[in-house]
Amino acid sequence: MTKILIVGAALGYTVFKVYQGYKETKKTKISPSLSTPKKVILKKEKITLPSDMVINNQPVEENLPVVTDENLTNEIKKSAERDFIVSSASLGLTTVGALVYPPLIIASIAGMVYLTIPIWQKGYHSLFKKRQIDIAVIDSIALPGIFLTGHFFIAAIAFWLYALSQKLLLKTEDQSVKSLINIFGEQPNFVWILKDNIEIEIPFDALKVGDIIVVNAGEAIPIDGMIANGVASIDQHTLTGESQPVEKGIGDKVFASTIMLSGKINIQVKQTGEDTVAAKIGEILISTIDFKTSIQSRGQEIADKSALPTLILSGLAIPVAGHTGALAVLGSCLGDNVRITSPISVLNFLKIASEQSILIKDGRALELLSKVDTVVFDKTGTLTQEQPHVGKIYTLQERKENELLRYAAAAEYKQAHPIAKAIIQAANERELNLPDIDNAKYDVGYGIKVNIENQLIQVGSIRFMEMENIAIPYEIKQIISDCHDSGHSLVMIAIDNQLAGAIELHATIRPEAKSIIKDLHQRNISTYIISGDHEKPTQRLAKELGIDNYFAETLPENKATLIQQLIDAGKVVCFVGDGINDSIALKKAHVSISLKGASTIATDTAQIILMDESLKHLCQVFDLANHLDKNLNTGLITTIVPGLITIGSVFLIHMGIIGSIVVFNAGLLAGVTNSMWPLVEHHQKKKSK
Template identity: 30%
Template sequence: MASSPSALMRFQSACVTCVQGGQRFVGRYRDFLLDPGTLFTLASLVLLIAATIVTPDGLINSEHARTWLYLAAALAGSLYIWWSAIQGIRERDFTADIPVSFATAAALIIGQYSAAAVVAVLLLLGGMLEEFVSARAGNALDSLSKLLPDRVTVRRNGEDLVVVLSEVQSADLVLIRSGDRIPVDGVVVQGTASINQAAITGESMAVERRPGDTVYAGTLNELGALEVRTTKVGEETTLGQIRRMVEEAQEQKAPIERILNRYAKFYTPAALILGAFVWWWSGDILRAITILIVFCPCVMVLATPTALVASIGNAALHGSLVKKGATIEAMAKVTAVAFDKTGTLTFGQPKLTTIQPLGILTETDVLRLAAIAEKLSEHPLGRAVVQAAMDRELPVPDPQQFTVLPGLGVQARIEDGEVVIGRPRLLSEQGITVDPEIQARATNLVAVGRTVILVAHNGQIVGMLVLEDTLRPQASSVIMHLKKLGIRTILVTGDNTVTAERIAGELGISEVHAEVLPAQKVEIVKQLQAQGFDVAFVGDGVNDGPALATANVGVAMGLGGTDVAIETAEIALLSDDLTKLPHLLSLSRQAMRAIKQNLIFSLSVLAIAVGLAIPGILAPVTGAILHELSSIPVIANSARLIGLREHHE
């Protein structure tokens, strides 16, 4: 007895957890639960269960099935099916609802209330399951709309005002405190903060944001305070674009699905003709009704959209936005992937990789001098130098004077004297002697794609800084994974040949096209297609726009990038993570295999059911059960794609 209080507490805790889980479920799937199809399905199901409890033998004995509960269950379900059939006829979309409408109407006329109820409930349950798969797949992104705060603090005319989110305008200065959700897309003007961007980019770790950095609506400010200048609001934000494209993805249908629907149009007259023939041949109208029930193409038509929507949902949950179902089909056929270099295989930003002291100063001293001189510079090379110093936690005070020199160099006065930074030629033009050995070393580094700048202190060269656009850490493993999948890889870049070949060599890409213009990238894609390859082009969406549009599948690096990427690419890698690419290829191939499995299974069940219905072995109720139960394996086979995980090597 001593354990009773503990058991009671566990029971109460379980009940609370159950209630909370139910509340979360209702909150997440509110639209699905309030959909008319769901409401009619549940109403018909509840009435059928009640009728079965009151009159259990009514399922097998039509005389006992003529009760008001069976009739109510049949009408609740049939009315919605009839309405759907009428809507389909008006739109010239001859779906499975039409033969089922004939079947349920005929069953009601001859007094087979239980048969009509079972047929209606099972057909509606199949549709409801499909809608649930769709709701589950899109739920992760649909929930993003709830990530935005209702009210926002805006600084206008020196005053801090709290306004509703809809009143925030572009160029407004928005204040973001620690723990706040960021309500707009914008650029940090002041402050430093740790931002959790998992909801948008899928990044597991928070990232630091400083003045000049971009932030996105829906992300969380974990620590720090920011002033953000608004660049996009409402549906123009990255969050709004995600929602819009997910809706488009769920509305659009792949070519394979349209073909099935076209064939489905022939099923309706075929079912009616076969049913009429069986009635004439056997004189048994129940057999004709059974034929109408089992001959419906709903399971076959269900085979494709469930798999495509589940695949789109899986991609979204892993940080990739697929615009439409047709992309899944196209991705499954890809046999060659062409990569842009800058911003795709590399970060697209210079990074200080080497510091070579050329005098008595240490490496740290050279970096400190360069960072102070470059602190006010807006050039990417200058920012890279300052960032390197900050990464080492070096003090970087403002220079006393700062001048930008013609030729992308800077001259600054600091406490220790005068500092000049620039390429060797610039320093020579400033009257600073560049030793031939230093000149030769710099020339050799430039020849292999590096950027070299020299640091002079009080007229003497004290160090050499080497910068380069570094490879993304996952690029090499992605290329290796693609090769294992049998995919041909190509590097297509506008960069110089030496740099392109060096990058390709490091990654194991044997085919390189360098120093090409955007139009030439399109020609390369077309040449690959003419050779029989289905091409995916991966780029950052700037100069790659035409190639992204020409390829069989365009993949843009980062949805937060350019509008060109969003409009021309079929897929956006939200976190700029190349490892998503092999996953998308594997996912697409498995989706197409699932569709083929679904079609083979549904055709087999159709053939068996028709064969059993003609001699009268199947009755309307058993035929409906067999037909609708056959949709469960199809939906389950598709739904498993949502949980398909990435395999990292």
């Protein structure tokens, strides 16, 4: 009974140390701050947020570049392959020696000594240089100890399984990386260019910016560029996640690795090779894959925490089960398999994300998302679409609404800004036939003057009308004031220097916004709006969408300050906004998400980009983060439980080294299965759709 109590206490201590190590690796470190209280507008009233807590060790302060050494990676692969060959030869020699010719066992020892040397070196470095007992010390005792005690065949199996696991890990990682990157396809060897109206085939590497290439139906677009001639239906789901093909014509942008479904187009080359959006996404994914090192460090720390209690238990096993039992305890490797299974889990989740039009530029953000309790939305371009929509049309001089809209749409027809698109769209919805214009004059930022049907049409802001010396009636001034309070904008229309009316433009709320906010609330995540608009329209939008709090009348440079105030209040903040204009706020938040899509990937500072330029996949990002967290937790269980079974069995039924190896590898198999299962489920769901 005493022996059982001692062993039980030791096992309990071991589990406690492993769990303690696991919890420490997941902590967000928070320490008190002496900063003064700060005030923000929340739900219309001013309140003081406590600032006695500050996250001063943010894991994600900015996007740090990841430097990879290809030569080092190749050397690791070669070393793993060499170790596998040597261990296989040793196992073969030991097997033949045990069955046919015993002297061959001596030859196998040379191979095991070769494999032991680097293991001993790591253990020596930990014990005498770092002055700590970690998993390297356990390895340096366990593996060599098996064959030094005369268990040559068992040692050969142990070394072979160890080398095989390392080889399989590298192979799985390599295949996962290739699969992840190959989502965006490969560049062709040759392309057709148009020169002097003749199509000429040239090597892809010879292509230059400015060349005109010809792409036909069924072909992949090899470069980023602009359509110079023709129309086409293009499948660009690999970049944007759009389920439906898009129709594109002259002046529209196209991207490499998208597929021409129909039509024929000439494309003026803007970027080639490594400068294309697809290539940049590939580079980002390669860098993000190195996030496995931080996950591996979690497994490493867990394994290291278990090293000392495992060594103590091994010593206790000597009088109970002898040296064989002691080595079996050392071979239990509590927490060790996490170093193998966790990186595979991360790679698979990154692949799943990329197939759902979610580009994760900084893998650390995926880990932090499971801790987020506050989401802050930038209003313009995030909760609202870039293009507004026409609300009311105000008329003067007994003009008709359609008449004003027709003139305004004709004047704006060649413009590409959001206001022009909104007016043209409204005219199209009313099926208005637009007249021809001539003598167009554009005052950039203020308005347009055009001649239509022998009349001078002036379209623009109130400032433009004042510059043109056009009188503004009192009733229009009152409407301007009301629109200003409501957050709407007005476009004035004058005919022959007399104001004829105005078109009211409203911000267009994203159709998916309300359901996304509701979903976030169901996850117990609080929500905020940051807006430069006045308080009333901001408050109205927050109420309409069901958003908890808002910051109104916020200058762009103050967004980061408001994010910091929430962080000082102890919040873990995710900021969703414009990847370019909100760069400071994006960097200040723990996690940053952008909706800008593929066209601005090179300049986007966000850690995560929703490639379809909508909020539709926002909750999927949180789902992925939570599923990854659960998967890693399950992976931890698959490595701790087999270890505990081994240790308990050594003391209770005197399990030997063979049993320890079997249980260890059963745990490894369970861990790898757990790591691969999310990807299997994802592919099954895709097939069922």
